[in-house]
Amino acid sequence: MLIKDITILNREMQPVDHVNVLVENGRFAYVGREELPVYSGTVVDGANKLMMPGFYNTHCHVPMTLIRGFGEGLSLNDWLTKKMFPFEREMNGEDCYYGALLGVMELAAGGCVSISDMYFNIMDVARALDEAGMKANICHGLSSSDPGQRPESLKGWKDTLALLEQSKTGDGRIKVDVGLHAEYTSTEPLVRAAAGLARDHGLALHTHISETRKEHEECRQRHGGLTPVRYFKACGVFENPVLGAHCVWLDEGDREIMAESRATISHCISANLKLASGIPPVAGYMEQGINVVIATDGAAGNNNLNVMEEIHMAALAAKGAFLNPAALPPEQVLKMATVNGAKAQRREDCGVIEAxxxxxxxxxxxxxxxxxxxxxxxxxxVYSAQASDVYMTVIDGNTVYKDGQFPTIDCERVKYECVKRVNRICGRLNGR
Ligand SMILES: [Zn+2]
Structure with missing residues (x-):
């Protein structure tokens, strides 16, 4: 593919005009102003267009597209226990597969090239993402309420190992993390075992941390005053690269642990606002040296998978909530959503338009x-563009979205399957 005479955003998110970009074998082969020889492959005319690194959505539950709009006006706790968990108990592997494909279309149409996803039935989620050409770090959000349960006996544990084996034979687009749903949905043996699993296989550990004040305070009551971050540290979690979603309620000691252990915080501002969890001081976290990246969370929480909306809201919230108009300038928030997200997924060769x-x-x-x-x-x-301004999204050299079309997905079939499956599940929940 050759993109001719286009404006690109460089590593510093500054525009560079009149650039020719050649893509070969899934990588940028040339990025510069030299005239390139006549090209026989796909040529994209760059007039009136802007090329930038794709977005990395670093905390998602992609099959939750099926539960979008199902629980409104509730606190996180009621939303989870009264609406999400009962629906999810009815979801089989094929439901997760089609829900994931529905999510990929929304993500790709909004310029997203990769997600860090936590769910269950991860073999089906991985199959959907792989077939659609998406890039992803996938994990099963391990959870258990039984301290006597052997972690190795959990389906999610077995699926994690199976997907790890499968990913070794792939092209690197699909990677595996160890997932731990949260402190409040796990036992101490499970937390310690998950930390060990990540350590044994050199994987990152993806978890929810201090999303709500309730979670943060109840953890302290359960664990002798330890906050979720301190408790996880005591269990060995931070001996691994940690991707912590939300981190709304971190105290000073928590922040120091996150910074020292080079952890990443996945900032999901619209979910935090909609579920009334609070606004994390992410500009302060970044000043302390923590890598903060952007995410949508699942579409059941904020009701969409629009990364550009998250970028916009993150930039606004950091300023308005902390009375600082200089917080999170546009270039910084764009880096959070691109190259820094790639780093959070441990993809050092992604997130920048350079040969x-x-x-x-x-x-x-x-x-x-x-x-x-x-x-x-x-x-x-950051402030004016809409997801609908995305003309084309390319992942490892393959076009997954262009001008309203999804070359890798049967859009009508996926929408039909999703509606049919949601009707089946809602019928069961309503006792029909
Ligand atoms: Zn989440």
């Missing part, structure tokens, strides 16, 4: 009234 990097990118149509004029490209992208 040798994986060809993950988004092309936006800039010929729009709401993007005119352009005083500052990054500001236009």
């Amino acid at each position: 040798g990097f994986k060809a993950d990118f988004v092309i936006l149509d800039m010929d729009k009234p709401h993007l005119t004029p352009i005083h500052n490209v990054a500001a236009n992208l």
Whole structure:
């Protein structure tokens, strides 16, 4: 693929005009201003377009598209226990497969190239993402309420190992993390075992941390005053690279542990707002040296998988909630959603448009009234652009979305299957 005479965003999120980009074998083969020889493959004309690194959605539960809009106006605790868990108990592998494909279409149409996903039936989720051409770090969110249960006997444990084996024969797009749902949904033996599993296989550990004040305070009551971060540290969790979702209620000691252990915080601002969990001081976390990255969470929580909306809201919330108009400038929040997200997935050859990097990118149509004029490209992208401005999304050199079309997915079939499956589950929940 050759992208001709386009404006790209460089590593510092600054625009560079009149660039030719050649993609070969899934990577950027050339990025620069030299005239390239006549090319026989796909050629994209860069006029009025902008090319930037694709978005990394670092905390998602992609099959939850099927539960979008099902639990409204509830606290996280009621939302989970009264609406989400009962629905999820009815979801089989094929439901998760089709829910994941539905999610991929929404993600790709909004410029997302990779997700860090936590769910169950992960072999089916992985199959959907792999077939659709998505990139993902997948984990099963291990959970248990029985201290006597052997962690190795859990389906999620076995699936984690099976997917790890399967991923070794793939092209690197699908990777595996160890998932631990949260402190409040696990036992201490399970937390210690999950930490050990990650250590034994050199994997990252993905978990929810201090999402709500209730969770944070109840953990302290359960564990002799230890916050979720301190409790996880005591259980060996931070001996691994940790991806902690939310981290709304961290205290100073928690932040020091996260910074010292080089952990990553996945910031899901719209879910935190909608479920009334609070607004984490992410600009402060970043000043302390913690890698903070952007995520949507599942579509049941904030009701969409629109990473551009998260970028916008993260930039606004950091300023408004902490009375600092200089917090999270546009270039910084764009890096959080791209190259820093790639680092959180331990993909060092992704997230930047430079020769040798994986060809993950988004092309936006800039010929729009709401993007005119352009005083500052990054500001236009963060505050003015819409997901519908995405013209094309490419993952490892393969086009997964272009101009309203999904070349890797049968869109009508997936929508039909999803509605049919949701009707079946809701019928059972309603006792029909
Ligand atoms: Zn989550």
